[in-house]
Amino acid sequence: MLRIAVQAKGRLHEETMTMLEESSIKLDLGKRKLLVASKSFPVEVLFLRDDDIPQAVATGIADGGIVGENEFAEKGEDAAIIKRLDFSKCRLSLAIPKDVNYPGVEWFNGKRIATSYPNILRQFLDKNNVKADIHVITGSVEIAPSIDLADCIFDIVSSGGTLVTNNLKEVEVAMYSEALMIGNKNLSEEKQAILNELLFRFDSFKNAEGKKYIILNIPNDKINEVCALLPGMKSPTVTPLVQEGWSSLQSVIEEKTFWDIINQLKNIGAEGILVVPIEKMIL
Numbered sequence: 001m002l003r004i005a006v007q008a009k010g011r012l013h014e015e016t017m018t019m020l021e022e023s024s025i026k027l028d029l030g031k032r033k034l035l036v037a038s039k040s041f042p043v044e045v046l047f048l049r050d051d052d053i054p055q056a057v058a059t060g061i062a063d064g065g066i067v068g069e070n071e072f073a074e075k076g077e078d079a080a081i082i083k084r085l086d087f088s089k090c091r092l093s094l095a096i097p098k099d100v101n102y103p104g105v106e107w108f109n110g111k112r113i114a115t116s117y118p119n120i121l122r123q124f125l126d127k128n129n130v131k132a133d134i135h136v137i138t139g140s141v142e143i144a145p146s147i148d149l150a151d152c153i154f155d156i157v158s159s160g161g162t163l164v165t166n167n168l169k170e171v172e173v174a175m176y177s178e179a180l181m182i183g184n185k186n187l188s189e190e191k192q193a194i195l196n197e198l199l200f201r202f203d204s205f206k207n208a209e210g211k212k213y214i215i216l217n218i219p220n221d222k223i224n225e226v227c228a229l230l231p232g233m234k235s236p237t238v239t240p241l242v243q244e245g246w247s248s249l250q251s252v253i254e255e256k257t258f259w260d261i262i263n264q265l266k267n268i269g270a271e272g273i274l275v276v277p278i279e280k281m282i283l
Contacts, residue, residue, distance in 0.1 A: 001042045002194040003035075005056045005065035008047040011158075012088045012179060016066050019087070020045070022279075023201035042194055054079055057182050063191050064184065069177040070156060074117045078185065083199055085179040086206060092120055094172040095163050096152040097145055102171045108132045108152070114144035115154035124154075124174040142166045207281035210255045215274040217241065218249050222269050229261055229268075233283070252278070 007013040020027065026040040037044040046062050051074070053065040058077035066085065070092055094113070096102060105128045112133045115121050125132055135150050142162050144150040156177075157163065157170055181202075183195065218226050227236050232251035239248045253261060258275070265273060 001037070001044055002064065002191050002198070003044050003046055003062045004198075005046045005048050005053045005062035005067075007050045007053065007067070010050070012050065012066070012068055013047075015087050015179070019085075019202055019205065022205040023198065025198075025201075041198070043198060051075065054182065057184050060184050060186070062184070063187055064195055065182050066179055067182060069180050070117065070120070070175065072180055072182060073175065073177075074119050076119065079182045080185050082181040082183040082195065083202075085181055085202065088179040089177065090156050090158045091176045092117060092154065092174045093157045093170045094124075094152060094154050094174065095142075095157070095168040095170050098167050098169040102169075105130060105172060107171075111151040112149075113152055113154050114141050114150035116141055117154060120174060121154045124172075142168065204280040204282050207283055208278040211278050211281065212253050212255055212258060213250070213276040213278050214253045215248060215250045215272075215276070216265060216270045217246055217272040218265075218268070218270050220245050220247055223247060223249065225268050226265065226270065229264055252281075 006016050024040055025038050025043060027036050027038055027045060029036065033047075035044055035046050046056070048056055050067060050071050053062070053067040054072050054075040054077035056062045057065040058079040064082065065079075068088060068090070070090070072079075072081070094108065096107070108125070108130045109132065112135055113121065114135045114137045116136070116138055118134050118136050121134055135144070137144060137149070141153050141155045143166060144153055145168065146166060153168065154174070160170060163170055181199065187195065214230065216226075223238060226249055230236050230249070230251035230253060236249050236251040239250075241248055262273065
């Protein structure tokens with residue numbers, strides 16, 4: 001059985017649980033447990049603090065882990081990046097009081113910077129030849145300037161709303177982060193095969209995001225025009241109808257372009273347009 005370490009709470013936890021559920025990994029979360037085994041797949045989930053996951057995977061306590069790239073980079077543990085998961089995206093940025101004029105990165109020379117990510121910050125400062133005092137804080141880093149604990153902060157930024165609330169502005173981005181699947185470097189062939197199957201299921205769910213399945217009826221002399229609008233995965237599926245001169249066409253459409261394309265299809269002469277959600281997509 002494969003053991004995967006997962007963040008015990010927070011946004012990454014919620015998005016990971018959604019990914020597992022959509023991948024048909026059934027977990028009984030009714031009771032608060034540190035370790036929960038799936039009844040539908042040979043995997044058990046170990047719930048940990050996010051900053052404990054890299055070490056747990058590196059030392060073999062867990063075979064793999066889903067963790068933010070920021071935590072993995074900060075801890076520097078000897079584990080392998082198996083796959084970038086394309087969710088829980090954020091960035092690690094330097095932010096200063098919003099009423100301060102910012103001339104450039106040299107502003108940070110001699111400043112007190114509050115952060116929970118001293119290693120990543122130190123690398124950024126060294127790269128830019130900046131000498132500053134790093135104050136390590138766990139918890140609400142964003143309040144440090146308002147209570148004169150620091151001149152500025154280095155922290156995770158998603159939407160930027162927390163910075164605005166605390167009268168701060170983002171001025172430098174040190175790194176971009178997303179969820180990673182990391183793995184122990186000494187996985188057995190059996191566990192590697194289970195991990196590969198798990199990632200395959202993740203991919204089928206992610207591939208379907210933002211896409212719809214579309215079915216429509218179209219005059220045969222308009223098929224080429226419709227195919228130009230709806231290229232599909234390889235090409236649309238065309239099936240003749242009983243009514244002579246007409247065919248049914250099936251394809252995949254991006255949700256973000258849905259309404260523009262629907263209007264064009266109607267103008268071409270498409271009828272009986274049916275749009276269906278896609279749960280999974282195997283490429």
